[in-house]
Amino acid sequence: VPGTFAKVVALVRRIPRGRVATYGQLAKMVRTTPRVVGFAMRSPGEFPWHRVLGQRRRGIGHITIGDERSAVRQRQLLEREGVKFSLRGDIDLAVFGWTTSSAGGRQSARRGARS
DNA sequence: CAGGTGACTCTTT
DNA sequence: GAAAGAGCCACCT
Numbered sequence: 001v002p003g004t005f006a007k008v009v010a011l012v013r014r015i016p017r018g019r020v021a022t023y024g025q026l027a028k029m030v031r032t033t034p035r036v037v038g039f040a041m042r043s044p045g046e047f048p049w050h051r052v053l054g055q056r057r058r059g060i061g062h063i064t065i066g067d068e069r070s071a072v073r074q075r076q077l078l079e080r081e082g083v084k085f086s087l088r089g090d091i092d093l094a095v096f097g098w099t100t101s102s103a104g105g106r107q108s109a110r111r112g113a114r115s
Numbered sequence: 116c117a118g119g120t121g122a123c124t125c126t127t128t
Numbered sequence: 129g130a131a132a133g134a135g136c137c138a139c140c141t
Contacts, residue, residue, distance in 0.1 A: 004138055023123050033136040034123035041122045065122045
């Protein structure tokens with residue numbers, strides 16, 4: 001049976017290009033805590049870990065990883081997918097946030113997101 | 116089996 | 129508003 005980390009990683013794999021999710025958001029989805037989600041990001045294997053951000057406040061995400069090198073890499077990967085950062089390094093979750101309705105998998109309107 | 120450890124978040128100074 | 133503190137829980141010794 002898949003452990004919590006595996007479930008988190010599986011969830012992260014479903015985040016489409018150009019969209020992002022927060023640790024708290026994913027934590028709710030798998031019924032765990034944000035820290036556990038963060039820890040799960042250290043899992044080996046190929047998955048879009050860079051699409052997971054911390055939540056600065058309601059509707060605003062930002063890169064929270066401590067390691068500077070990784071943070072820079074994460075930002076580059078996201079920008080390459082069309083995710084826009086504010087001057088402060090914030091990301092508008094209303095535009096780039098990943099919203100999923102389990103059934104249809106219908107995404108929210110992608111305003112500004114590049115395909 | 117108990118305890119330490121975080122890619123976080125929320126509340127309270 | 130920035131800064132600090134508590135809570136959180138799966139995994140690993």
